[in-house]
Amino acid sequence: MNQRIANSLPPGTAASTEKKNGAMISVRGLTKRLGAQEILRGVDLGVAHGETLVIIGRSGGGKSVLLKHLIGLMQPNEGEIWIEGQNIIGMNERQLGAIRRKIGILFQGAALFDSMTVAENIAFPLREAGERDPKVLRERVREMLEVVELEGQEQKMPVNLSGGMKKRVGLARSIIRRPKCVLYDEPTSGLDPVVSDSINKLIRRLQERFGMTSIVVTHDMKSAIDVGDHIAYLHDGQIYFHGTPNELQQTTDPILQDFMHGRSREELRVES
Secondary structure (H helix, E strand, O other): OOOOOOOOOOOOOHHHHHHHOOEEEEEEEEEEEEOOEEEEEEEEEEEEOOOEEEEEOOOOOOHHHHHHHHOOOOOOOEEEEEEOOEEOOOOOHHHHHHHHOOEEEEOOOOOOOOOOOHHHHHHHHHHHOOOOOHHHHHHHHHHHHHHOOOOOOOOOOHHHOOHHHHHHHHHHHHHOOOOOEEEEEOOOOOOOHHHHHHHHHHHHHHHHHHOOEEEEEOOOHHHHHHHOOEEEEEEOOEEEEEEOHHHHHHOOOHHHHHHHHOOOHHHHHHHO
């Protein structure tokens, strides 16, 4: 199960099977140990093209570690990660660069450059890719600001933006190169319920407008239900549940019920 498979495979083998199945991302038997601690214990997960998958789970449970593996920032002890039919495990930096161009990332704190304007922040990935034409840069920035509903904010500095605006600018920067997939790390963290709802709707609009595949890591159950086509619950280093939001809401499983309602086992023992 955990045996590595070469990145270049003939038709009829695992790589072509992934493409036929419509999988954008497929994780198989992923294991990660940090010292004596086993963070991931055989994660199996699939994400179809154009799907929004939400990953939920307790703090420190390995959600961010899993995201880092998907873009090659961490290497597993065992397992495979297939992105559009290519196993990225063992790839060199040049090969990973081609994979990373398919994936945008919205970091938890938006990770904007404080010394750059909104326009400069959004245009940064294009400049890094070699685009120098001011007209092209202005037009692409204008388009992205329209997408995230921040028209006319090009010259503002990050210090003058609200938390929700920073998230939108960070998102505009992550999609300016039109990636096939966007990874969201706690996109509504630190935002009030109204702003969180607007970010959730924006994630959905991006999926509908560009057909982007999305993976959203969140603790916010309302966000998970609102944006997810499917929800995966990472528990004890493995995928404990994978299903639709409706299936999650209807479950009677005590572990899932405790997480959804924010109940600890200690509280339950006191109550009883």
